[in-house]
Amino acid sequence: MHLSEGILPMKWAAAWYAVAIPFVAKGIADVKKKAKAEPYFKPLLGMMAAAVFIISCMPVPVPTAGTCSHPCGTGMSAILIGPVMSILVTSIALFIQALFLAHGGITTWGADIASMGIAGSFAAYFTFKLLRRFKFSFFASGFVAGVLADWATYATTSFELASALHGNKPLGRLFITILIAFIPTQLPLGILEGFLTGGMAAFVARRRPDILMKLKAT
Numbered sequence: 001m002h003l004s005e006g007i008l009p010m011k012w013a014a015a016w017y018a019v020a021i022p023f024v025a026k027g028i029a030d031v032k033k034k035a036k037a038e039p040y041f042k043p044l045l046g047m048m049a050a051a052v053f054i055i056s057c058m059p060v061p062v063p064t065a066g067t068c069s070h071p072c073g074t075g076m077s078a079i080l081i082g083p084v085m086s087i088l089v090t091s092i093a094l095f096i097q098a099l100f101l102a103h104g105g106i107t108t109w110g111a112d113i114a115s116m117g118i119a120g121s122f123a124a125y126f127t128f129k130l131l132r133r134f135k136f137s138f139f140a141s142g143f144v145a146g147v148l149a150d151w152a153t154y155a156t157t158s159f160e161l162a163s164a165l166h167g168n169k170p171l172g173r174l175f176i177t178i179l180i181a182f183i184p185t186q187l188p189l190g191i192l193e194g195f196l197t198g199g200m201a202a203f204v205a206r207r208r209p210d211i212l213m214k215l216k217a218t
Helices: 010-037 041-055 074-081 083-101 109-133 138-165 171-207 209-214
Strands: 060-062 067-069
Touching: 010 041, 010 083, 010 109, 010 138, 041 074, 041 083, 067 171, 074 083, 074 109, 074 138, 074 171, 074 209, 083 109, 109 138, 138 171, 171 209
Parallel strands: none
Antiparallel strands: 060 067
């Protein structure tokens, strides 16, 4: 996540753009439909975008990996607004961070969307839905979803870096090396994000269960 500007060769940067753009386009189309059907949705979407932006603006540098560690917030947004629109708000947050905060890059924007937006959002959403189907509590479901969203983001980031930079060396070896570099910071941060997401899910279920029901997140 937040790969430094220029760290990816252009062919890899373009490839990750090709992966990310269809999801962003689908998110834009879905927002237009959802906003017409549910008046409450636009404020919720704005709130989620702000939350993802703020949560992911707390970097812990990882020099050995060429990037940084931090919470992501995509577990929370995926549960409340769905994975595709979570990707959309993540892409907006990442673009603003890259443009004004030098946090990530424009050439690496597609790769950052793929790791934090796509991998993080879908990991959280399907984990939450699966655990709720097996009658786990909202807190437990949100906790595991938040942890896996965070760790999936950094596993994907590790793959993005390794696949682009391994050269003649084995891809798997570099992937494991980068992944291990994240562990000291991302292991506790992932657990912290799990508590944040679990608490959010339990709070919304208690105070505004209608939101989760309308989004089929119960």
